[in-house]
Amino acid sequence: MRRYGRVFREFFRACFVEEMEYRSEFFGNFAASFFGVGMALLTVHIFFYQTDDLGGWTYAEVLVLLGIFNMLRGFIDFALRPNMPRLLEHVRRGTLDYILTKPVDSMFYVSFRHLVFWRLIDVALGLGVIGYGLYIERYVPSAVDVLMFLVVMAASLLLIYSLWMMLMTTSFWVVRIDDLSFIFDSFFETARFPGSMYRGAVRMVITYVLPAVLITNTPALALLGKWSVSTVLAALAVAILFLWLARRFWRFALRFYTGAGG
Amino acid sequence: MVIRVSHLHKSFRVHRREAGWLEAVRSLWRRDYRIVEAVKDVSFTIEKGEIVGFLGPNGAGKTTTMKMLAGLLHPTSGEITVGGFVPFEQKAEFKKMMSLVMGQKSQLIWDIPPMETFLVNKAIYDIDDRSFRQTLEELTELLDLAPLLDKPTRSLSLGQRMRCELAAALLHRPQVLFLDEPTIGLDVHTQENVRRFIVDYNREHETTILLTSHYMGDVAALCDRVMIINYGRLIYDGELSVLTEKLAPYKRLEVRFSRLPNISWDEYGEVAEMEEGTVVLRVARETAAGTAARLLERFDVRDINIEDPPLEEVITRAFQEGVYGS
Incomplete structure (x- = not known):
C-alpha cells in the first residue's frame, strides 16, 4: 500500500513537470473554474426565484449539493478524465504491453498515471460552496455528521471510480471512439440536482441502475445532519459492489487482450 | 537454464471479411472466423x-x-x-x-x-x-x-x-x-x-x-x-x-579486373553478378582459395575478395528451402 502511495506521488510529480513544460495557464484555468461555479450558482439562484424548494430541498441545501457535485467533478477531472483517451491510445498502439510488464497493478496504472493537478481548484471551490451553503442554512455539522459525510464521500468516490473504470475498460473493444467520457458526463450531470426532483422512470434509473443521485445526494444529506446508518451502510455496500464489478470487468478485458480464453 | 519452452502453440481467431459495402453491413451480424496458427509446436x-x-x-x-x-x-x-x-x-x-x-x-x-x-x-x-x-x-x-x-x-x-x-x-x-x-x-x-x-x-x-x-x-x-x-x-x-555452412556451401569471390576477360566462367564458378570490370562468382567452399589463385595467375586482377555469402542470402534460402529438409 505504501509503495502505491510512492508510485502515485511519482505520477503526480511527473505530471507536474509535464504541465510546467507547457507552462499551462494556471490563471486561465483558475478563472474558468470560477466562472463555471459562478454560472452554476446563478442557475440555482434563478430556480429559487420561482419556488422555495426544489424536490423538497431548500436553497441552501441545494448549494451544499452543488458544492459536493463540484468537488466530485474536480476529482474526476483531476485523476480520471485525463486517463481515458490514453488507455485508448495504449490499446490502439500496443503500448499497453509496457504497462502489463510493469510490477504494479495495471488497473491502478491506467487510471492514475495522468493527473491534471490544477483541476483540484474545482475541489477547493466545491468546498467553498459547501461552506457557503451551510452558512446560509445556519447549520453547523456535528462531528458525527462530518464522520458520516467522510464515509459516504469515500463511497461516492469509489462508486465514481468504478463506473468510470468500467466505461474506460470498454476501450478494449470500442477502439474507434476517441472520447467515451461524454457518456459518463451526460449521466453525471443528472447528479447536480436533488434526486427527488426527478420523476418516474428517470428517477428509478439514476437512483438504482446508475446511481448518479446516490453519489451526490447522500454526502450532502449527511453533512446536513440528515443521515441514517442504513443509508451510509447501503452507500458503502453499493460502492464496494461496483468496485468489485469494475475489477472483474478489467480482468476480463485483460484476458481478452492477452488471448486467454477470450 | 533460464528459458524453457516446450511444445508451444498459439492460435488466434481472426475475423474475416470480404471487401465492399454489402459485406461490411453483413458482418455486423454474421461474422466468419478463421483460425490462424501463429506458433506451432x-x-x-x-x-x-x-x-x-x-x-x-x-x-x-x-x-x-x-x-x-x-x-x-x-x-x-x-x-x-x-x-x-x-x-x-x-x-x-x-x-x-x-x-x-x-x-x-x-x-x-x-x-x-x-x-x-x-x-x-x-x-x-x-x-x-x-x-x-x-x-x-x-x-x-x-x-x-x-x-x-x-x-x-x-x-x-x-x-x-x-x-x-x-x-x-x-x-x-x-x-x-x-x-x-x-x-x-x-x-x-x-x-x-x-x-x-x-x-x-x-x-x-x-x-x-x-x-x-x-x-x-x-x-x-x-x-x-x-x-x-x-x-x-x-x-x-x-x-x-x-x-x-549448411545452407551456403559456397563463398563469394569478388574479382576486379583491369579489363574484364571475355570468357566462359563455368570453369571457375557460377556467376552471381557481373558489371564493368567486376565479376562475382559463387565458388564451392573447398575450392575457393584454389580458384582465386588460378584467377590471379591467369588474368590481370586488380583486386580480389573472398567472403561468406551475405546473411540475408543465407536466411532467404533457409526460408525457401527449409533447413532440416536440405
Missing part, C-alpha cells in the same frame, strides 16, 4: 547469459513468441518457464526480473526529459536510491546519456531515444531481456553503438537476451546462436556459422 531452451537471435519474415511468429515469453499473451497450449516463473501468471517477481524493449513502441514520457521516466520506473520497480544511482551512472556512461537526460524526449533523435529506452528498461537490472527490433529505423552508426552496448552489457551482467531483428547485421554482430522461425514453426536452432 515450438520448443527450445536458453541458458543464462546467452544472446540468441530470433529470425523470421514478418508474420512468422517471432513477436507472438516473444510476447508469450514476456507474459503478454496466453499460450494456446504448451509450457513456458522464464527464470522459474510461468510468464502468464504475471507475478510481480517475474516482472521485476525481466524487461521488454520494442523498437517500434516507446515507454518514455513524450513531453518531458527521459530522467522523469526513469524516476517513475524507479518508483514502480521499487528501486532503492543507492542502486538507482549506481545503475544510472553505469548506463549513463555506457550509453553516453549525460547530454540527453534533461532534454525533453520529443526533441531527441530516434537513436538518442532508443538509448534512453534501453536505459529505462535496464534500471531494475533484469536478468532476462527481450529485445524486439531494437535497431529498427536507426542509422548505421547508431545501430553499431546499440549493438556494442548490448554485447558489453551482456558480458558485464550475464543478462540473458533474446533478440528479434530484420537487420542481419544485428544478428551477425550479436548472436552466436540463432533460431529461425517461419510459418510459426522453428526451422533452425543452432550456431550461426553452422547455418551458413
Whole structure:
C-alpha cells in the first residue's frame, strides 16, 4: 500500500513537470473554474426565484449539493478524465504491453498515471460552496455528521471510480471512439440536482441502475445532519459492489487482450 | 537454464471479411472466423547469459513468441518457464526480473526529459536510491546519456531515444531481456553503438537476451546462436556459422579486373553478378582459395575478395528451402 502511495506521488510529480513544460495557464484555468461555479450558482439562484424548494430541498441545501457535485467533478477531472483517451491510445498502439510488464497493478496504472493537478481548484471551490451553503442554512455539522459525510464521500468516490473504470475498460473493444467520457458526463450531470426532483422512470434509473443521485445526494444529506446508518451502510455496500464489478470487468478485458480464453 | 519452452502453440481467431459495402453491413451480424496458427509446436531452451537471435519474415511468429515469453499473451497450449516463473501468471517477481524493449513502441514520457521516466520506473520497480544511482551512472556512461537526460524526449533523435529506452528498461537490472527490433529505423552508426552496448552489457551482467531483428547485421554482430522461425514453426536452432555452412556451401569471390576477360566462367564458378570490370562468382567452399589463385595467375586482377555469402542470402534460402529438409 505504501509503495502505491510512492508510485502515485511519482505520477503526480511527473505530471507536474509535464504541465510546467507547457507552462499551462494556471490563471486561465483558475478563472474558468470560477466562472463555471459562478454560472452554476446563478442557475440555482434563478430556480429559487420561482419556488422555495426544489424536490423538497431548500436553497441552501441545494448549494451544499452543488458544492459536493463540484468537488466530485474536480476529482474526476483531476485523476480520471485525463486517463481515458490514453488507455485508448495504449490499446490502439500496443503500448499497453509496457504497462502489463510493469510490477504494479495495471488497473491502478491506467487510471492514475495522468493527473491534471490544477483541476483540484474545482475541489477547493466545491468546498467553498459547501461552506457557503451551510452558512446560509445556519447549520453547523456535528462531528458525527462530518464522520458520516467522510464515509459516504469515500463511497461516492469509489462508486465514481468504478463506473468510470468500467466505461474506460470498454476501450478494449470500442477502439474507434476517441472520447467515451461524454457518456459518463451526460449521466453525471443528472447528479447536480436533488434526486427527488426527478420523476418516474428517470428517477428509478439514476437512483438504482446508475446511481448518479446516490453519489451526490447522500454526502450532502449527511453533512446536513440528515443521515441514517442504513443509508451510509447501503452507500458503502453499493460502492464496494461496483468496485468489485469494475475489477472483474478489467480482468476480463485483460484476458481478452492477452488471448486467454477470450 | 533460464528459458524453457516446450511444445508451444498459439492460435488466434481472426475475423474475416470480404471487401465492399454489402459485406461490411453483413458482418455486423454474421461474422466468419478463421483460425490462424501463429506458433506451432515450438520448443527450445536458453541458458543464462546467452544472446540468441530470433529470425523470421514478418508474420512468422517471432513477436507472438516473444510476447508469450514476456507474459503478454496466453499460450494456446504448451509450457513456458522464464527464470522459474510461468510468464502468464504475471507475478510481480517475474516482472521485476525481466524487461521488454520494442523498437517500434516507446515507454518514455513524450513531453518531458527521459530522467522523469526513469524516476517513475524507479518508483514502480521499487528501486532503492543507492542502486538507482549506481545503475544510472553505469548506463549513463555506457550509453553516453549525460547530454540527453534533461532534454525533453520529443526533441531527441530516434537513436538518442532508443538509448534512453534501453536505459529505462535496464534500471531494475533484469536478468532476462527481450529485445524486439531494437535497431529498427536507426542509422548505421547508431545501430553499431546499440549493438556494442548490448554485447558489453551482456558480458558485464550475464543478462540473458533474446533478440528479434530484420537487420542481419544485428544478428551477425550479436548472436552466436540463432533460431529461425517461419510459418510459426522453428526451422533452425543452432550456431550461426553452422547455418551458413549448411545452407551456403559456397563463398563469394569478388574479382576486379583491369579489363574484364571475355570468357566462359563455368570453369571457375557460377556467376552471381557481373558489371564493368567486376565479376562475382559463387565458388564451392573447398575450392575457393584454389580458384582465386588460378584467377590471379591467369588474368590481370586488380583486386580480389573472398567472403561468406551475405546473411540475408543465407536466411532467404533457409526460408525457401527449409533447413532440416536440405
